[in-house]
Amino acid sequence: EYGMEKPQGYNVSFHYNPHVEYHHFGSSHPMKPWRLTLTKQLVLAYGLEYTMDLYEPRPASFDELAIFHDREYLTFLSNVTPLNMDPDDQSYLSFGFGGESNDCPVFDGLWNYVSLYSGASMHAAHNLINHQSNIAINWSGGLHHAKKNQASGFCYVNDIVLAIQHLLTVNQRVLYIDIDVHHGDGVEQAFESTDRVFTLSYHKYGYDKNGYPFFPGTGNITEMGPTDPSNRGKGHSLNIPLEDGIDDEQYKWLFKTITGAVVDKYQPNSIVLQCGADSLGGDRLGKFNLNIKAHGFCVETVKNYEKPLLLIGGGGYTPRNVARTWCHETAVCVGAELHNNLPTHLPYIQAFQGEENGGGILYPDLHNTKRHDNVNSQAKLQKLVTHALENLRYMEG
Ligand code: ZLV
Numbered sequence: 001e002y003g004m005e006k007p008q009g010y011n012v013s014f015h016y017n018p019h020v021e022y023h024h025f026g027s028s029h030p031m032k033p034w035r036l037t038l039t040k041q042l043v044l045a046y047g048l049e050y051t052m053d054l055y056e057p058r059p060a061s062f063d064e065l066a067i068f069h070d071r072e073y074l075t076f077l078s079n080v081t082p083l084n085m086d087p088d089d090q091s092y093l094s095f096g097f098g099g100e101s102n103d104c105p106v107f108d109g110l111w112n113y114v115s116l117y118s119g120a121s122m123h124a125a126h127n128l129i130n131h132q133s134n135i136a137i138n139w140s141g142g143l144h145h146a147k148k149n150q151a152s153g154f155c156y157v158n159d160i161v162l163a164i165q166h167l168l169t170v171n172q173r174v175l176y177i178d179i180d181v182h183h184g185d186g187v188e189q190a191f192e193s194t195d196r197v198f199t200l201s202y203h204k205y206g207y208d209k210n211g212y213p214f215f216p217g218t219g220n221i222t223e224m225g226p227t228d229p230s231n232r233g234k235g236h237s238l239n240i241p242l243e244d245g246i247d248d249e250q251y252k253w254l255f256k257t258i259t260g261a262v263v264d265k266y267q268p269n270s271i272v273l274q275c276g277a278d279s280l281g282g283d284r285l286g287k288f289n290l291n292i293k294a295h296g297f298c299v300e301t302v303k304n305y306e307k308p309l310l311l312i313g314g315g316g317y318t319p320r321n322v323a324r325t326w327c328h329e330t331a332v333c334v335g336a337e338l339h340n341n342l343p344t345h346l347p348y349i350q351a352f353q354g355e356e357n358g359g360g361i362l363y364p365d366l367h368n369t370k371r372h373d374n375v376n377s378q379a380k381l382q383k384l385v386t387h388a389l390e391n392l393r394y395m396e397g
């Protein structure tokens with residue numbers, strides 16, 4: 001924890017309102033806001049708070065959320081409670097609630113929850129705009145599936161779209177990169193008709209043995225935004241569909257090659273990186289086999305482009321590994337190396353003990369969980385890269 005003073009003129013800011021962590025989606029729901037408590041405790045135990053500016057942002061207001069979302073939808077969101085909801089109500093279903101899977105439950109404090117994580121992303125964007133930070137971090141955000149009038153896939157309000165809209169007030173071009181195991185469909189859709197945002201998502205794509213698509217079922221390599229030449233957003237999306245079990249070396253190579261080409265060609269003024277931790281090995285919902293340092297390699301790679309950078313969270317359903325990853329990535333941002341043995345004065349240390357492998361350490365071997373066979377052949381990946389680079393030609397210089 002010593003020798004980690006802030007380099008002069010280089011600022012990382014951490015935007016976090018601890019009230020988010022007290023919200024519950026329900027006991028059997030995989031999204032656990034208390035993974036944010038674990039993340040914060042790790043960050044503090046390693047002393048990383050001394051290397052960053054810490055902020056406790058206020059919740060976003062109704063009017064701020066209405067910059068992207070429909071007012072009707074927000075009115076519904078701000079009023080619905082577990083006691084007054086009516087599952088047979090047509091608007092309830094059309095706004096993305098209920099249904100068979102109940103991915104987006106109504107829970108106590110829902111409106112407070114969405115305004116807190118969105119307020120943090122907007123404040124982080126604000127800090128980049130005002131040159132108060134080079135990198136601004138909000139691990140509570142990254143809810144990439146939310147649509148302007150519909151909740152989807154655990155996401156009710158799209159804090160990413162709101163933050164990008166904020167960046168667009170001063171930046172001509174914003175690059176959005178998404179390493180969550182799911183396709184960043186909500187962000188892609190929100191900016192499909194503009195050339196001022198380029199969206200790039202890496203994700204699992206395909207069907208399971210029962211013929212069900214991996215959520216949300218979009219994001220094939222052929223989907224690159226509108227192709228209609230009259231649409232300004234033509235070619236400004238790139239999707240990288242991957243198969244189960246992709247490993248560290250493959251992912252790092254793919255990420256560096258494709259992201260590097262996009263940055264070279266698009267020349268963004270700022271970058272937003274969604275760091276969903278469900279792309280790690282051993283995730284409860286994910287299908288990939290990444291280790292924490294391979295995930296962090298993406299953050300390091302993007303940091304090295306030296307553009308104003310907004311880092312946000314996203315998915316991640318094995319809480320102890322989410323916390324490890326986002327703590328590691330916070331350290332990557334400030335340029336610190338962390339010792340593998342977890343600090344002994346760590347609250348909640350029980351959460352990191354008693355694992356088959358990885359008890360008491362920051363960097364367990366997650367590849368060893370061997371939950372998914374790697375069915376990504378090098379030949380297929382090479383084809384993907386070729387196809388991706390071809391897609392980039394559809395974007396007008
Ligand atoms: O990480 O799993 O697959 C950002 C994010 O990207 C579905 N929803 C829907 C469509 C039909 N299915 C339901 C299948 C449920 C399978 C069992 C769950 C168990 C309890 C609660 C939810 C799930 C679940 N739901 C697993 N995967 C889904 C996806 C939504 C994934 C959202 C990812 C969000 C935060």
Ligand code: CA
Pocket residue numbers: 178179180181182183184201202203
């Ligand atoms: Ca993704």
Ligand code: ZN
Pocket residue numbers: 180181182276278314315316
């Ligand atoms: Zn996800």
